[in-house]
Amino acid sequence: xxxxxxxxxxxxxxxxxxxxxxxxxxxxxxxxxxxxxxxxxxxxxxxxxxxxxxxxxxxxxxxxxxxxxxxxxxxxxxxxxxxxxxxxxxxxxxxxxxxxxxxxxxxxxxxxxxxxxxxxxxxxxxxxxxxxxxxxxxxxxxxxxxxxxxxxxxxxxxxxxxxxxxxxxxxxxxxxxxxxxxxxxxxxxxxxxxxxxxxxxxxxxxxxxxxxxxxxx
Amino acid sequence: xxxxxxxxxxxxxxxxxxxxxxxxxxxxxxxxxxxxxxxxxxxxxxxxxxxxxxxxxxxxxxxxxxxxxxxxxxxxxxxxxxxxxxxxxxxxxxxxxxxxxxxxxxxxxxxxxxxxxxxxxxxxxxxxxxxxxxxxxxxxxxxxxxxxxxxxxxxxxxxxxxxxxxxxxxxxxxxxxxxxxxxxxxxxxxxxxxxxxxxxxxxxxxxxxxxxxxxxx
DNA sequence: GAATAATCTTGACAGTGTCAACATACCCTA
DNA sequence: TAGGGTATGTTGACACTGTCAAGATTATTC
Numbered sequence: 014x015x016x017x018x019x020x021x022x023x024x025x026x027x028x029x030x031x032x033x034x035x036x037x038x039x040x041x042x043x044x045x046x047x048x049x050x051x052x053x054x055x056x057x058x059x060x061x062x063x064x065x066x067x068x069x070x071x072x073x074x075x076x077x078x079x080x081x082x083x084x085x086x087x088x089x090x091x092x093x094x095x096x097x098x099x100x101x102x103x104x105x106x107x108x109x110x111x112x113x114x115x116x117x118x119x120x121x122x123x124x125x126x127x128x129x130x131x132x133x134x135x136x137x138x139x140x141x142x143x144x145x146x147x148x149x150x151x152x153x154x155x156x157x158x159x160x161x162x163x164x165x166x167x168x169x170x171x172x173x174x175x176x177x178x179x180x181x182x183x184x185x186x187x188x189x190x191x192x193x194x195x196x197x198x199x200x201x202x203x204x205x206x207x208x209x210x211x212x213x214x215x216x217x218x219x220x221x222x223x224x225x226x227x228x229x230x
Numbered sequence: 231x232x233x234x235x236x237x238x239x240x241x242x243x244x245x246x247x248x249x250x251x252x253x254x255x256x257x258x259x260x261x262x263x264x265x266x267x268x269x270x271x272x273x274x275x276x277x278x279x280x281x282x283x284x285x286x287x288x289x290x291x292x293x294x295x296x297x298x299x300x301x302x303x304x305x306x307x308x309x310x311x312x313x314x315x316x317x318x319x320x321x322x323x324x325x326x327x328x329x330x331x332x333x334x335x336x337x338x339x340x341x342x343x344x345x346x347x348x349x350x351x352x353x354x355x356x357x358x359x360x361x362x363x364x365x366x367x368x369x370x371x372x373x374x375x376x377x378x379x380x381x382x383x384x385x386x387x388x389x390x391x392x393x394x395x396x397x398x399x400x401x402x403x404x405x406x407x408x409x410x411x412x413x414x415x416x417x418x419x420x421x422x423x424x425x426x427x428x429x430x431x432x433x434x435x436x437x438x439x440x441x442x443x444x445x446x447x
Numbered sequence: 448g449a450a451t452a453a454t455c456t457t458g459a460c461a462g463t464g465t466c467a468a469c470a471t472a473c474c475c476t477a
Numbered sequence: 478t479a480g481g482g483t484a485t486g487t488t489g490a491c492a493c494t495g496t497c498a499a500g501a502t503t504a505t506t507c
Binding site for chain 2: 024025046048097126129130131134147150172175176178179180181182183184185186189190192194195196201204207208209210211212213215216
Binding site for chain 1: 457467
Protein backbone atom coordinates (compact mmCIF):
# COMPACT_ATOMS: atom_id res chain seq x y z
CA UNK A 14 0.00 0.00 0.00
CA UNK A 15 2.87 2.32 0.80
CA UNK A 16 4.49 1.53 -2.53
CA UNK A 17 2.40 1.89 -5.65
CA UNK A 18 3.14 -0.15 -8.70
CA UNK A 19 6.14 1.38 -10.50
CA UNK A 20 4.45 1.49 -13.92
CA UNK A 21 7.39 2.37 -16.15
CA UNK A 22 7.51 6.07 -16.65
CA UNK A 23 6.29 5.71 -20.20
CA UNK A 24 2.64 5.40 -19.28
CA UNK A 25 1.85 8.45 -17.31
CA UNK A 26 -0.49 8.66 -20.20
CA UNK A 27 -2.28 5.39 -20.33
CA UNK A 28 -2.71 5.38 -24.06
CA UNK A 29 -6.17 3.86 -24.29
CA UNK A 30 -7.75 4.76 -21.01
CA UNK A 31 -11.18 5.37 -22.42
CA UNK A 32 -11.45 1.88 -23.84
CA UNK A 33 -9.81 0.41 -20.77
CA UNK A 34 -12.34 2.08 -18.52
CA UNK A 35 -15.23 0.90 -20.62
CA UNK A 36 -14.01 -2.67 -20.66
CA UNK A 37 -13.39 -2.86 -16.96
CA UNK A 38 -16.60 -1.02 -16.14
CA UNK A 39 -18.58 -3.43 -18.31
CA UNK A 40 -16.96 -6.31 -16.50
CA UNK A 41 -17.65 -4.86 -13.07
CA UNK A 42 -21.23 -4.01 -13.93
CA UNK A 43 -21.83 -7.53 -15.20
CA UNK A 44 -20.73 -8.74 -11.79
CA UNK A 45 -22.31 -6.28 -9.42
CA UNK A 46 -24.71 -4.08 -11.34
CA UNK A 47 -24.41 -0.41 -12.08
CA UNK A 48 -25.13 0.64 -8.52
CA UNK A 49 -22.22 -1.53 -7.43
CA UNK A 50 -19.86 0.30 -9.75
CA UNK A 51 -17.77 2.90 -8.01
CA UNK A 52 -15.72 5.32 -10.05
CA UNK A 53 -12.93 4.97 -7.53
CA UNK A 54 -12.76 1.20 -7.57
CA UNK A 55 -12.96 1.28 -11.33
CA UNK A 56 -10.03 3.65 -11.51
CA UNK A 57 -8.16 1.50 -9.07
CA UNK A 58 -8.75 -1.67 -11.08
CA UNK A 59 -7.51 0.02 -14.20
CA UNK A 60 -4.50 1.27 -12.28
CA UNK A 61 -5.13 4.96 -12.54
CA UNK A 62 -6.01 7.73 -10.15
CA UNK A 63 -9.49 8.46 -8.82
CA UNK A 64 -10.43 11.21 -11.16
CA UNK A 65 -8.64 10.21 -14.33
CA UNK A 66 -11.88 8.93 -15.81
CA UNK A 67 -13.34 12.42 -15.75
CA UNK A 68 -11.10 13.40 -18.63
CA UNK A 69 -12.89 10.84 -20.79
CA UNK A 70 -16.41 10.92 -19.43
CA UNK A 71 -18.27 13.94 -18.14
CA UNK A 72 -19.49 11.99 -15.15
CA UNK A 73 -20.60 8.55 -14.08
CA UNK A 74 -23.82 8.86 -15.99
CA UNK A 75 -21.93 9.48 -19.23
CA UNK A 76 -19.90 6.32 -18.67
CA UNK A 77 -23.06 4.32 -18.11
CA UNK A 78 -24.61 5.79 -21.24
CA UNK A 79 -21.61 4.72 -23.27
CA UNK A 80 -21.91 1.19 -21.95
CA UNK A 81 -25.64 1.13 -22.66
CA UNK A 82 -24.91 2.30 -26.16
CA UNK A 83 -22.52 -0.58 -26.67
CA UNK A 84 -25.32 -2.82 -25.48
CA UNK A 85 -27.56 -1.52 -28.23
CA UNK A 86 -24.89 -2.24 -30.80
CA UNK A 87 -24.59 -5.76 -29.47
CA UNK A 88 -28.34 -6.23 -29.71
CA UNK A 89 -28.49 -4.76 -33.20
CA UNK A 90 -26.03 -7.32 -34.44
CA UNK A 91 -28.03 -10.11 -32.80
CA UNK A 92 -31.11 -8.69 -34.44
CA UNK A 93 -29.41 -8.55 -37.81
CA UNK A 94 -28.45 -12.21 -37.53
CA UNK A 95 -32.02 -13.10 -36.69
CA UNK A 96 -33.29 -11.12 -39.64
CA UNK A 97 -30.99 -13.02 -41.96
CA UNK A 98 -32.38 -16.35 -40.99
CA UNK A 99 -35.94 -15.22 -41.71
CA UNK A 100 -37.44 -18.05 -43.72
CA UNK A 101 -40.97 -18.80 -44.80
CA UNK A 102 -42.71 -19.58 -41.56
CA UNK A 103 -43.25 -16.42 -39.59
CA UNK A 104 -44.50 -18.15 -36.48
CA UNK A 105 -41.39 -20.29 -36.22
CA UNK A 106 -39.24 -17.28 -36.73
CA UNK A 107 -41.13 -15.33 -34.07
CA UNK A 108 -40.29 -18.15 -31.68
CA UNK A 109 -36.62 -17.66 -32.46
CA UNK A 110 -36.95 -13.96 -32.00
CA UNK A 111 -38.60 -14.21 -28.62
CA UNK A 112 -36.04 -16.76 -27.53
CA UNK A 113 -33.25 -14.54 -28.83
CA UNK A 114 -34.60 -11.53 -27.00
CA UNK A 115 -34.94 -13.33 -23.71
CA UNK A 116 -31.51 -14.91 -24.07
CA UNK A 117 -29.98 -11.55 -24.71
CA UNK A 118 -31.63 -9.95 -21.73
CA UNK A 119 -30.57 -12.85 -19.53
CA UNK A 120 -26.99 -13.12 -20.71
CA UNK A 121 -26.50 -9.36 -20.49
CA UNK A 122 -28.69 -8.67 -17.50
CA UNK A 123 -26.95 -5.65 -16.15
CA UNK A 124 -26.23 -4.11 -19.50
CA UNK A 125 -29.86 -4.69 -20.44
CA UNK A 126 -30.85 -2.85 -17.32
CA UNK A 127 -28.74 0.09 -18.38
CA UNK A 128 -30.25 0.04 -21.86
CA UNK A 129 -33.84 0.08 -20.67
CA UNK A 130 -33.77 0.87 -16.98
CA UNK A 131 -34.42 3.91 -14.88
CA UNK A 132 -30.81 4.39 -13.87
CA UNK A 133 -30.19 6.25 -17.08
CA UNK A 134 -33.61 7.02 -18.50
CA UNK A 135 -35.24 8.29 -15.37
CA UNK A 136 -32.52 9.30 -12.99
CA UNK A 137 -29.59 10.19 -15.13
CA UNK A 138 -30.06 11.69 -18.51
CA UNK A 139 -29.62 9.68 -21.67
CA UNK A 140 -26.94 11.00 -23.99
CA UNK A 141 -28.07 12.23 -27.38
CA UNK A 142 -26.28 9.34 -29.07
CA UNK A 143 -27.82 6.85 -26.67
CA UNK A 144 -31.28 8.17 -27.42
CA UNK A 145 -30.58 7.75 -31.10
CA UNK A 146 -29.38 4.19 -30.66
CA UNK A 147 -32.41 3.24 -28.63
CA UNK A 148 -34.90 4.82 -30.99
CA UNK A 149 -33.42 3.21 -34.05
CA UNK A 150 -33.48 -0.08 -32.23
CA UNK A 151 -37.18 0.20 -31.60
CA UNK A 152 -37.94 1.53 -35.05
CA UNK A 153 -36.26 -1.45 -36.61
CA UNK A 154 -38.78 -3.56 -34.78
CA UNK A 155 -41.70 -1.46 -35.95
CA UNK A 156 -40.41 -1.69 -39.49
CA UNK A 157 -40.26 -5.44 -39.21
CA UNK A 158 -43.92 -5.59 -38.31
CA UNK A 159 -44.79 -3.20 -41.10
CA UNK A 160 -43.04 -5.57 -43.49
CA UNK A 161 -45.06 -8.42 -42.14
CA UNK A 162 -48.21 -6.50 -42.85
CA UNK A 163 -47.08 -5.94 -46.43
CA UNK A 164 -46.33 -9.62 -46.78
CA UNK A 165 -49.69 -10.47 -45.33
CA UNK A 166 -48.43 -12.15 -42.20
CA UNK A 167 -50.09 -9.58 -40.00
CA UNK A 168 -53.59 -8.17 -40.29
CA UNK A 169 -53.04 -4.86 -42.00
CA UNK A 170 -56.06 -3.30 -40.35
CA UNK A 171 -54.03 -3.22 -37.19
CA UNK A 172 -51.80 -0.36 -36.19
CA UNK A 173 -48.29 -1.71 -36.47
CA UNK A 174 -46.97 0.82 -33.98
CA UNK A 175 -49.36 -0.43 -31.31
CA UNK A 176 -48.56 -4.05 -32.06
CA UNK A 177 -44.90 -3.22 -31.74
CA UNK A 178 -45.34 -1.36 -28.48
CA UNK A 179 -47.47 -3.97 -26.83
CA UNK A 180 -45.49 -7.00 -27.94
CA UNK A 181 -42.24 -5.33 -26.99
CA UNK A 182 -43.75 -4.53 -23.64
CA UNK A 183 -44.47 -8.21 -23.17
CA UNK A 184 -40.89 -9.17 -23.85
CA UNK A 185 -39.54 -6.35 -21.75
CA UNK A 186 -41.88 -7.21 -18.91
CA UNK A 187 -40.85 -10.83 -18.92
CA UNK A 188 -37.20 -9.89 -19.02
CA UNK A 189 -37.57 -7.55 -16.10
CA UNK A 190 -39.59 -9.87 -13.94
CA UNK A 191 -37.05 -12.60 -14.52
CA UNK A 192 -33.93 -10.48 -14.25
CA UNK A 193 -35.04 -8.58 -11.21
CA UNK A 194 -35.92 -11.77 -9.41
CA UNK A 195 -39.69 -11.40 -9.16
CA UNK A 196 -40.36 -14.39 -11.37
CA UNK A 197 -37.96 -16.89 -9.93
CA UNK A 198 -38.77 -20.12 -11.72
CA UNK A 199 -36.20 -20.06 -14.51
CA UNK A 200 -37.37 -23.49 -15.56
CA UNK A 201 -40.59 -21.93 -16.78
CA UNK A 202 -38.93 -19.63 -19.26
CA UNK A 203 -39.48 -21.89 -22.25
CA UNK A 204 -43.12 -22.40 -21.45
CA UNK A 205 -43.57 -18.67 -20.95
CA UNK A 206 -41.86 -17.97 -24.25
CA UNK A 207 -44.22 -20.29 -26.04
CA UNK A 208 -47.21 -18.61 -24.46
CA UNK A 209 -45.85 -15.22 -25.37
CA UNK A 210 -45.37 -16.30 -28.98
CA UNK A 211 -48.91 -17.63 -29.17
CA UNK A 212 -50.23 -14.46 -27.65
CA UNK A 213 -48.44 -12.23 -30.09
CA UNK A 214 -49.41 -14.39 -33.02
CA UNK A 215 -53.05 -14.37 -32.10
CA UNK A 216 -52.93 -10.62 -31.61
CA UNK A 217 -51.50 -10.26 -35.11
CA UNK A 218 -54.44 -12.05 -36.63
CA UNK A 219 -52.00 -14.61 -37.97
CA UNK A 220 -53.29 -18.09 -38.76
CA UNK A 221 -52.64 -20.09 -35.62
CA UNK A 222 -50.14 -22.92 -35.34
CA UNK A 223 -51.11 -26.14 -33.69
CA UNK A 224 -51.72 -24.97 -30.13
CA UNK A 225 -49.19 -26.09 -27.57
CA UNK A 226 -50.65 -28.38 -24.96
CA UNK A 227 -50.57 -27.02 -21.46
CA UNK A 228 -52.74 -28.32 -18.70
CA UNK A 229 -51.03 -28.37 -15.32
CA UNK A 230 -52.79 -25.52 -13.65
CA UNK B 231 -28.77 26.26 12.66
CA UNK B 232 -26.99 26.98 15.91
CA UNK B 233 -30.25 26.65 17.78
CA UNK B 234 -32.30 23.53 17.22
CA UNK B 235 -36.05 23.68 17.59
CA UNK B 236 -36.91 23.57 21.29
CA UNK B 237 -39.37 20.69 21.01
CA UNK B 238 -40.95 20.76 24.42
CA UNK B 239 -39.22 18.28 26.64
CA UNK B 240 -42.19 15.97 26.45
CA UNK B 241 -41.25 14.45 23.16
CA UNK B 242 -37.81 13.08 23.57
CA UNK B 243 -39.76 10.05 22.63
CA UNK B 244 -41.56 10.87 19.46
CA UNK B 245 -44.55 8.67 20.15
CA UNK B 246 -45.18 7.36 16.66
CA UNK B 247 -41.86 7.60 14.96
CA UNK B 248 -42.27 4.45 12.93
CA UNK B 249 -45.41 5.68 11.26
CA UNK B 250 -43.98 9.18 10.93
CA UNK B 251 -40.93 7.84 9.18
CA UNK B 252 -43.00 5.74 6.81
CA UNK B 253 -45.27 8.64 5.92
CA UNK B 254 -42.46 11.07 5.27
CA UNK B 255 -40.41 8.48 3.44
CA UNK B 256 -43.35 7.67 1.20
CA UNK B 257 -43.75 11.33 0.48
CA UNK B 258 -40.08 11.83 -0.27
CA UNK B 259 -39.92 8.76 -2.46
CA UNK B 260 -42.92 9.89 -4.44
CA UNK B 261 -41.01 13.08 -5.15
CA UNK B 262 -37.50 11.88 -5.75
CA UNK B 263 -37.49 8.11 -5.99
CA UNK B 264 -35.96 5.63 -3.63
CA UNK B 265 -32.42 6.45 -4.64
CA UNK B 266 -33.10 10.05 -3.77
CA UNK B 267 -34.16 9.11 -0.28
CA UNK B 268 -31.45 9.64 2.30
CA UNK B 269 -31.86 8.29 5.77
CA UNK B 270 -30.35 11.46 7.13
CA UNK B 271 -32.61 13.86 5.26
CA UNK B 272 -35.56 11.72 6.21
CA UNK B 273 -34.62 11.92 9.87
CA UNK B 274 -34.11 15.62 9.52
CA UNK B 275 -37.52 16.17 7.93
CA UNK B 276 -39.18 14.21 10.71
CA UNK B 277 -37.22 16.24 13.23
CA UNK B 278 -35.22 13.48 14.76
CA UNK B 279 -31.57 12.49 14.86
CA UNK B 280 -29.69 10.69 12.09
CA UNK B 281 -29.87 7.20 13.45
CA UNK B 282 -33.19 7.22 15.24
CA UNK B 283 -34.79 5.30 12.39
CA UNK B 284 -32.54 2.35 13.05
CA UNK B 285 -34.52 1.55 16.17
CA UNK B 286 -37.55 0.92 13.98
CA UNK B 287 -36.05 -0.49 10.81
CA UNK B 288 -33.06 -2.78 10.58
CA UNK B 289 -31.66 -0.71 7.73
CA UNK B 290 -32.71 1.32 4.73
CA UNK B 291 -33.72 -1.77 2.82
CA UNK B 292 -36.15 -2.74 5.58
CA UNK B 293 -37.77 0.68 5.39
CA UNK B 294 -38.15 0.36 1.64
CA UNK B 295 -39.64 -3.10 2.05
CA UNK B 296 -42.21 -1.75 4.46
CA UNK B 297 -43.20 0.92 1.99
CA UNK B 298 -43.42 -1.60 -0.83
CA UNK B 299 -45.62 -3.74 1.37
CA UNK B 300 -47.96 -0.82 1.90
CA UNK B 301 -48.03 -0.46 -1.87
CA UNK B 302 -49.24 -4.02 -2.22
CA UNK B 303 -51.99 -3.37 0.28
CA UNK B 304 -53.04 -0.34 -1.71
CA UNK B 305 -53.11 -2.38 -4.90
CA UNK B 306 -55.03 -5.19 -3.29
CA UNK B 307 -57.80 -2.82 -2.30
CA UNK B 308 -57.89 -1.42 -5.83
CA UNK B 309 -58.04 -4.97 -7.11
CA UNK B 310 -60.86 -5.83 -4.71
CA UNK B 311 -62.88 -2.87 -5.94
CA UNK B 312 -62.37 -3.97 -9.51
CA UNK B 313 -63.44 -7.50 -8.67
CA UNK B 314 -66.64 -6.19 -7.16
CA UNK B 315 -67.69 -4.44 -10.30
CA UNK B 316 -67.23 -7.59 -12.36
CA UNK B 317 -70.34 -7.83 -14.47
CA UNK B 318 -71.26 -9.97 -17.40
CA UNK B 319 -68.95 -8.81 -20.12
CA UNK B 320 -65.45 -10.04 -19.44
CA UNK B 321 -63.87 -8.09 -22.25
CA UNK B 322 -65.24 -4.80 -20.95
CA UNK B 323 -64.07 -5.65 -17.49
CA UNK B 324 -60.61 -6.56 -18.74
CA UNK B 325 -60.44 -3.10 -20.21
CA UNK B 326 -61.16 -1.63 -16.82
CA UNK B 327 -58.59 -3.88 -15.24
CA UNK B 328 -55.84 -2.91 -17.66
CA UNK B 329 -56.73 0.72 -17.25
CA UNK B 330 -56.76 0.30 -13.49
CA UNK B 331 -53.38 -1.36 -13.49
CA UNK B 332 -51.79 1.29 -15.63
CA UNK B 333 -53.36 4.07 -13.61
CA UNK B 334 -52.05 2.57 -10.42
CA UNK B 335 -48.54 2.20 -11.74
CA UNK B 336 -48.59 5.75 -13.03
CA UNK B 337 -50.08 7.38 -9.99
CA UNK B 338 -47.76 5.50 -7.66
CA UNK B 339 -44.71 5.37 -9.89
CA UNK B 340 -42.03 5.22 -7.29
CA UNK B 341 -43.89 2.94 -4.96
CA UNK B 342 -44.61 0.67 -7.91
CA UNK B 343 -40.90 0.60 -8.63
CA UNK B 344 -40.27 -0.52 -5.08
CA UNK B 345 -42.93 -3.20 -5.33
CA UNK B 346 -41.58 -4.72 -8.54
CA UNK B 347 -38.16 -3.23 -9.10
CA UNK B 348 -34.61 -4.35 -8.62
CA UNK B 349 -33.90 -2.01 -5.74
CA UNK B 350 -35.45 -4.47 -3.37
CA UNK B 351 -35.79 -7.70 -5.31
CA UNK B 352 -32.36 -7.79 -6.81
CA UNK B 353 -30.11 -5.59 -4.77
CA UNK B 354 -31.63 -5.55 -1.35
CA UNK B 355 -33.41 -8.53 0.00
CA UNK B 356 -37.18 -8.67 0.18
CA UNK B 357 -38.56 -9.11 3.68
CA UNK B 358 -40.44 -12.33 4.36
CA UNK B 359 -43.67 -10.39 4.75
CA UNK B 360 -43.04 -8.50 1.53
CA UNK B 361 -42.51 -11.74 -0.34
CA UNK B 362 -45.78 -13.02 1.03
CA UNK B 363 -47.65 -9.88 0.01
CA UNK B 364 -46.24 -10.00 -3.49
CA UNK B 365 -46.96 -13.68 -4.01
CA UNK B 366 -50.51 -13.45 -2.79
CA UNK B 367 -50.99 -10.47 -5.08
CA UNK B 368 -49.93 -12.50 -8.09
CA UNK B 369 -51.83 -15.58 -7.05
CA UNK B 370 -55.02 -13.58 -6.82
CA UNK B 371 -54.54 -12.79 -10.47
CA UNK B 372 -53.92 -16.41 -11.39
CA UNK B 373 -57.03 -17.39 -9.47
CA UNK B 374 -59.04 -14.85 -11.39
CA UNK B 375 -58.03 -16.42 -14.67
CA UNK B 376 -58.75 -19.87 -13.32
CA UNK B 377 -62.25 -18.64 -12.49
CA UNK B 378 -62.64 -17.37 -16.02
CA UNK B 379 -61.76 -20.77 -17.31
CA UNK B 380 -64.40 -22.34 -15.12
CA UNK B 381 -66.94 -19.82 -16.33
CA UNK B 382 -65.93 -20.52 -19.88
CA UNK B 383 -64.55 -17.07 -20.64
CA UNK B 384 -61.10 -18.46 -21.26
CA UNK B 385 -60.14 -21.54 -23.24
CA UNK B 386 -59.61 -24.15 -20.57
CA UNK B 387 -57.05 -26.02 -22.64
CA UNK B 388 -54.69 -23.19 -21.87
CA UNK B 389 -52.43 -23.13 -18.86
CA UNK B 390 -53.81 -20.39 -16.66
CA UNK B 391 -50.46 -19.87 -14.97
CA UNK B 392 -48.81 -19.09 -18.29
CA UNK B 393 -51.61 -16.81 -19.33
CA UNK B 394 -51.25 -14.98 -16.05
CA UNK B 395 -47.49 -14.68 -16.33
CA UNK B 396 -47.47 -13.45 -19.89
CA UNK B 397 -50.35 -11.02 -19.58
CA UNK B 398 -48.96 -9.64 -16.35
CA UNK B 399 -45.63 -9.24 -18.10
CA UNK B 400 -47.34 -7.16 -20.74
CA UNK B 401 -48.82 -4.83 -18.17
CA UNK B 402 -45.61 -4.66 -16.20
CA UNK B 403 -43.59 -4.03 -19.33
CA UNK B 404 -45.82 -1.19 -20.41
CA UNK B 405 -45.74 0.32 -16.95
CA UNK B 406 -41.99 0.20 -16.83
CA UNK B 407 -41.41 1.58 -20.29
CA UNK B 408 -43.74 4.45 -19.49
CA UNK B 409 -42.60 5.09 -15.95
CA UNK B 410 -38.92 4.88 -16.70
CA UNK B 411 -39.26 7.27 -19.60
CA UNK B 412 -38.44 4.99 -22.50
CA UNK B 413 -41.92 5.26 -24.00
CA UNK B 414 -42.48 8.96 -23.77
CA UNK B 415 -45.71 9.54 -25.61
CA UNK B 416 -48.18 9.54 -22.72
CA UNK B 417 -50.92 10.40 -25.19
CA UNK B 418 -50.66 6.92 -26.61
CA UNK B 419 -51.49 5.17 -23.37
CA UNK B 420 -55.15 4.69 -24.17
CA UNK B 421 -54.43 3.26 -27.58
CA UNK B 422 -51.80 0.98 -26.14
CA UNK B 423 -54.20 -0.18 -23.46
CA UNK B 424 -56.76 -1.07 -26.09
CA UNK B 425 -54.19 -3.03 -28.04
CA UNK B 426 -53.09 -4.80 -24.90
CA UNK B 427 -56.66 -5.75 -24.08
CA UNK B 428 -57.23 -7.11 -27.58
CA UNK B 429 -54.01 -9.03 -27.39
CA UNK B 430 -54.83 -10.65 -24.09
CA UNK B 431 -58.37 -11.42 -25.20
CA UNK B 432 -57.24 -13.09 -28.37
CA UNK B 433 -54.66 -15.08 -26.42
CA UNK B 434 -57.41 -16.29 -24.11
CA UNK B 435 -59.38 -17.73 -26.96
CA UNK B 436 -62.22 -15.43 -26.01
CA UNK B 437 -64.75 -14.48 -28.64
CA UNK B 438 -63.46 -11.24 -30.05
CA UNK B 439 -65.13 -7.90 -29.64
CA UNK B 440 -65.64 -5.66 -32.57
CA UNK B 441 -62.00 -4.84 -33.41
CA UNK B 442 -60.93 -1.30 -32.72
CA UNK B 443 -60.08 0.58 -35.86
CA UNK B 444 -56.49 1.70 -36.07
CA UNK B 445 -54.86 2.57 -39.32
CA UNK B 446 -52.39 5.43 -39.00
CA UNK B 447 -49.19 3.43 -39.40
C1' DG C 448 12.30 24.95 -29.36
C1' DA C 449 8.38 27.20 -27.22
C1' DA C 450 3.51 27.40 -26.53
C1' DT C 451 -0.74 25.06 -26.24
C1' DA C 452 -3.56 21.25 -25.46
C1' DA C 453 -4.46 16.71 -23.64
C1' DT C 454 -4.02 13.78 -19.97
C1' DC C 455 -3.18 12.30 -15.25
C1' DT C 456 -2.57 13.20 -9.99
C1' DT C 457 -3.35 15.02 -5.39
C1' DG C 458 -6.23 17.59 -2.18
C1' DA C 459 -10.53 18.74 -0.71
C1' DC C 460 -15.61 18.89 0.16
C1' DA C 461 -20.09 17.53 1.00
C1' DG C 462 -22.58 13.75 0.96
C1' DT C 463 -23.95 8.69 2.18
C1' DG C 464 -25.35 4.26 5.42
C1' DT C 465 -24.62 2.40 9.69
C1' DC C 466 -22.07 0.73 14.01
C1' DA C 467 -20.87 1.63 19.04
C1' DA C 468 -21.48 4.04 23.06
C1' DC C 469 -24.13 6.93 25.74
C1' DA C 470 -28.64 9.55 27.41
C1' DT C 471 -33.34 9.76 28.40
C1' DA C 472 -37.96 8.36 29.22
C1' DC C 473 -41.30 4.85 29.93
C1' DC C 474 -43.22 0.63 32.25
C1' DC C 475 -43.53 -3.03 35.39
C1' DT C 476 -42.56 -5.35 39.48
C1' DA C 477 -41.03 -5.42 44.58
C1' DT D 478 -43.39 4.65 45.69
C1' DA D 479 -38.50 3.09 44.43
C1' DG D 480 -35.80 0.93 41.36
C1' DG D 481 -34.33 -1.56 37.49
C1' DG D 482 -34.94 -3.16 32.82
C1' DT D 483 -36.18 -1.95 28.20
C1' DA D 484 -37.50 0.86 24.46
C1' DT D 485 -36.27 4.77 22.24
C1' DG D 486 -33.44 8.77 21.13
C1' DT D 487 -28.63 11.16 20.49
C1' DT D 488 -23.64 12.03 19.34
C1' DG D 489 -19.31 10.45 17.52
C1' DA D 490 -16.94 7.96 14.31
C1' DC D 491 -15.71 5.23 10.12
C1' DA D 492 -15.35 3.98 5.57
C1' DC D 493 -17.24 4.91 1.59
C1' DT D 494 -19.18 7.76 -2.47
C1' DG D 495 -19.04 11.38 -6.82
C1' DT D 496 -16.75 15.20 -8.44
C1' DC D 497 -14.55 20.00 -8.45
C1' DA D 498 -10.13 22.85 -8.49
C1' DA D 499 -5.40 23.23 -8.99
C1' DG D 500 -1.09 21.49 -10.09
C1' DA D 501 2.11 17.96 -12.67
C1' DT D 502 3.37 15.61 -16.75
C1' DT D 503 3.45 14.38 -21.46
C1' DA D 504 1.99 14.98 -26.43
C1' DT D 505 1.21 17.99 -30.29
C1' DT D 506 1.56 21.83 -33.08
C1' DC D 507 3.38 26.17 -34.88
